[in-house]
Amino acid sequence: MEDIEDLLVGSGGAPPGFRLPVPASVGVNPKKKNNKQQPKLRKNYAIQSSLSGPISPKIPGTEIIYMKTFGCSHNQSDSEYMAGQLSAFGYALSDNPVEADLWLINTCTVKSPSQSAMDTLISKCRDAKKPLVVAGCVPQGSRDLKELEGVSVVGVQQIDRVVEVVEETLKGHEVRLLNRKTLPALDLPKVRKNKFVEILPINVGCLGACTYCKTKHARGHLGSYTVDGLVARVKTVVTDGVKEIWLSSEDTGAYGRDIGANLPMLLKAIVAELPSDGSTMLRVGMTNPPYILEHLKEIADVLCHPCVYSFLHVPVQSGSDRVLSAMNREYTVSEFRKVVDILTELVPGMQIATDIICGFPGETDEDFAETVSLIDDYKFSQVHISQFYPRPGTPAARMKKVPSTVVKKRSRELTSVFESFAPYNGMEGKVERIWITEIATDGNHLVGHTKGYVQVLVVGPETMLGTSAIAKITSVGRWSVFGEVLEILTKSKDNAGPSERESNGNKCKPCSDLDETCSCSKEPQACACEMPSCGEETIVTDGNQMTRVEERNHQNVIRWLLRKRRSQKKTENGIVLEPKENPEVYRGRIREWALFDRALLGAILVSLFTVIVILLWACWR
Structure with missing residues (x-):
């Protein structure tokens, strides 16, 4: 090697x-590249290689x-x-x-x-x-x-x-x-999975030493980026059109303790750079209880800000102090309850997600019962339940294990308890501001989130991606709610027009103070064409009328020159078809170019006729 x-x-x-x-x-x-001629890969990733010799x-x-x-x-x-x-x-x-x-x-x-x-x-x-x-x-x-x-x-x-x-x-x-002592730069080129979501790492590693954790072996001790460096990155991505910023790390609560800073200091600096109209939203990542206990009120103030989701992921892992001690989690159940109680009290609409590990070595039936009781008390809307997996090289891997049948049984029992909750009951009929960020897995809905990060599924065109809207909750489910868009508040960068708002009802003012409820949005994927105009079809809702906009790809010059230009509107099955731009400007452009197009087409026909005559004359001779 x-x-x-x-x-x-x-x-x-x-x-x-x-x-x-x-x-x-x-x-x-x-x-x-065009994959039409490529063999499809089966779900089991079965691949037959056709390589029979060295590759050029x-x-x-x-x-x-x-x-x-x-x-x-x-x-x-x-x-x-x-x-x-x-x-x-x-x-x-x-x-x-x-x-x-x-x-x-x-x-x-x-x-x-x-x-x-x-x-x-x-x-x-x-x-x-x-x-x-x-x-x-x-x-x-x-x-x-x-x-x-x-x-x-x-x-x-x-x-x-x-x-x-x-x-x-x-x-x-x-x-x-594998070896390095400095952090990678934040301003490296990036291809985002979702164009409108910037996942921003604020630190690597952590200060904990959990006995079951293998990630610490990989990510190491805490290493934080500077506040100035992170704020500069936020400014850049907001300018780029990012609508949602996720702060990410192994423990966001520990941020800055190695460089003389802390999480509230960073959050306040970032929030100061977010657009005041609520067009870019901040989501704080996973935070362990020990490192936010001393900053709870400051963090609550930030989570109340109109451009910060009222949502936090705080893993508890177990409802038993004895198990938490064996895990070396450095907090007690009462301290976790304090985090949840204070944030819920101080932040309107606060939503908290948590994690549970079932079957940690030494966990008794009594320990597990305490975990079930904790989850039942708070009825969290999101609980990530996993079975204990011994990871090689960790202290927990050497501890006496709970039988796998018992671990699976406890996991199923806790899942059943969690699924019995109806966390979104009472939301039906409410009007909420949502930020629409992606297409749902069913392909029929768009996914938005309330300020409390409740998932709202709405029906609408893809042009609504990257927008903020007012929606009425029409029904609730176990994992999400369904809504109807009443008003578009902010447009995505790609769909920006002369007006900042489009409405089917009353106007709604942008977020301006800490008492308002709002969040922000994401934008659709950028077209990969080299020209500014890509060939795409977009549908825009306008009350009960739907306008279909078809933008032609101008890269093919011949097709563009020979294309028939129409200045009048047409209808197809009752749907109005018209240019995306201002109709008057469009019609003016048609009149401006119509004479040139006819002259050019005439010249092509004359040239073709001349070539045919020359060929016939040559054959006759």
Whole structure:
């Protein structure tokens, strides 16, 4: 195995195959190649390789990269940064592993199932004889893992050098970058999974030493980004049109304790940079109880702000002090209750999510009963329930285990208790401001969230993505509620027009003080065309009338010149079809170009007639 640091020797400090990035591709979803002729990949990822000999070398930066991400939002952010850098150097990203020239797997070490999925994917990659790079917490926390033999690796703090690792791997080298003392820069190129959501890592690692946690082995001790650096990043992404910022880390509550700062200080600095109209929303990430107890009132003040979701993820893991002590969680159940009670009291509409581990070593029936009682007392709208998985190298892996049958039974029982709650009863008929961010998995609804981060499903065109709206809750379900959009308050950057608001009812003023309830939005995916106008069809609701807008792709000059231009409206099945722009401007443009089009078409016909005459004359002679 060759280490990439050895490959750098004698190169004057430049990385192997050093090239300048392509600025035009930075932060833009790369264009995917046409997959119509590519064989489809089955759900079991069964792949038959057609490689029978050496592959002809390609020009660096022309290959296709398949990326797969496991784990938390921090991992997702790392993948977006790696995708941005690869895109900046010309690589195409694809969801199709069959057509890819190299696979890049970003791994998670929290639970055994995710690592088992990684092992399966690595095996499939080897069967397909594809070059492979593994990133993330698994190789960082388990460097000598047998499954990683012969595989190139990029560590969690080396994501800014992913291009080097990929290019050397494509050359046939096995390279590994795992050691680093500084954090990756925040201003690296980025390709976001959702254009309107910026996942912003505020620190890496944590101050805890939980006996079951393997992530600490990978992410290490707490390392925080500076307040100024994070605020600068927020300014940049707001300018880019991001509508929702998620603060992410292994423990956001511990932020800044290594650099003389704290979480409330950071939150206040970020909130000061958010648009006052509530068009960009902040969501605070997972926060363990020990590090927010001393800042509860300050954090509550921030969560009341109109541009911050009244939502917090505070994992408790167990309702038993004895089990919490065995986990080395550094707080008691009463302290967790204090966090929940104070935030619920001080923040209107506050929603708290929590985590539970069932079957931790030594957990008795009495311990589990205390956990059930805690969850039943608060009836949390979100509880992430998982069974205990012993992770190699952790103290808990050496503790006496609870029988697996008992662990599964407790998990099912707690799930049944949780699913018996009806957390959204009473919301029906309410009018809420929501921020519409994505398309639901059913493909029929758009997903919005209230300020308390309650999921609201609405029916509407994709042009509503990235907008903030007033919606009436029409019905409630167990996991989400359904709503009807009454008024669009803010438009996404891509759909901005002369007016900031569109309404089917009364006007609503923008958020201006801490007593108002509001949040913010996301924008739709950017079109990957090289020209400003992409070929797309958009539907915009306008009261009970629907206007369909069809934008032509002007890149094909011949089609554009020969296209018949119509200035009058047409109807099709009762639906009005008209240009997206101002009709008067459009009709003026038609009149302006009509004479030129006719002259050009006439010239083409005359030229064609002349060619035909010349050919006939030549044949006659």
